[in-house]
Amino acid sequence: MKVLSLNFLTCAVKTCKIESDSYPLHPKDAELVQDDIELNEDFLVNLLPRIDWTALSTTATELGFPALPSTPPTPEDLRADAKTLRDLHSLLLETQMVEGKLVCASCGHEYAVHEGIANFLLPSHLV
């Protein structure tokens, strides 16, 4: 699963949906692999408006990536900044989480990630 997917995933427990700390999920014991994908500048620039930047910054730091700027770059700034383009491309599109856990800070449930697939099926007491 690409790191970018963590921007769109949340705890599957119904009562957690309204808790702000249920998002983003926190990676734990994460094993990462790096793909080699051609950098697509337009893709990254158009992705900015739909990214939750605060959540992405948290994810990046927790996975041990260099800290992102505190506010998202403007499209013009991003196009002019080869280093940030490369960092974002590497983090969002090239990095896959293959093993580990995703933890909800609200209910504490740990979703296992195995062979690149996260398991969001809940045990019966949480459904």
Place this chain on the structure above:
Amino acid sequence: MLPTPDTSHVAYERVYEPAEDSFLLLDTLSSPSETSFLQTRFHVSPSSTTPPPEPLVIEIGPGSGVVIAFVTAHASTLFGTRNILTGAVDMNAHACTATTETVRRAVSSNPATASTAFLGAVQGDLVAPLRDHSVDVLVFNPPYVPTAELPFREELHDGGRNKTKDSFEEDSYLLALSYAGGRDGMETTDRLLDSLPRVLSDRGCAYVLLCAQNKPEDVKERARRLGGGAWKVETVGSSGKKAGWEKLQIIRICRENILKNEYEKVTKKSARWTKGGGRWFTFP
């Protein structure tokens, strides 16, 4: 005809094999009317200044992955741009693995038209793992066959992860998940429809496959009133016509008036730009 993704690696004893319903989804999503709809709604028109953000396309219950692999591999043919995000959620762990591999193969066979942003397949119950208002295009080929009850076995609720169970029993359970729809074949589809107002974005739409026993006209009427909102629901593909009864059909459910809102956003943006001394001065 666009090439159908290769699913020769998929173990069909525990993952649904692509069939007439899967192929109807491929034909419908790549039909001239739907590609035109998708491109108008999600891609940039030559006259507008800023392209809208990439759409997120999620398939629920991909099985072999043939449909989401098709969308990912032929992104630029369907959406007019390779820049789309795709992903999938399935209860069956084997389906998640199969989907990932089907997408990988389809993308590498179609490098010129494919998106490189397949996020992954996660195991889950319908849209439960997805964030509110995150999905732009949702695709669902549901378990639509009317059955006395839904398959459920507490001890197998891990969706195929528990390798110690009797494997024939486990495989039968996983296959039943892919077709058994309970009352009117609608129990799972009804749950999905009810979750659309939560999970679809402001510009979101959903493609849902129905069979004649699902009472499609009743389903469409109900979908128009989802969450008390206004939804536009149309039949956009069908197959197996017999004396006016479509055996299978695909309905498209969209938030209404969104195109108008999107249009206003774009107009406001270019109006600001003009005020700031943009185009009129450059191209008098």
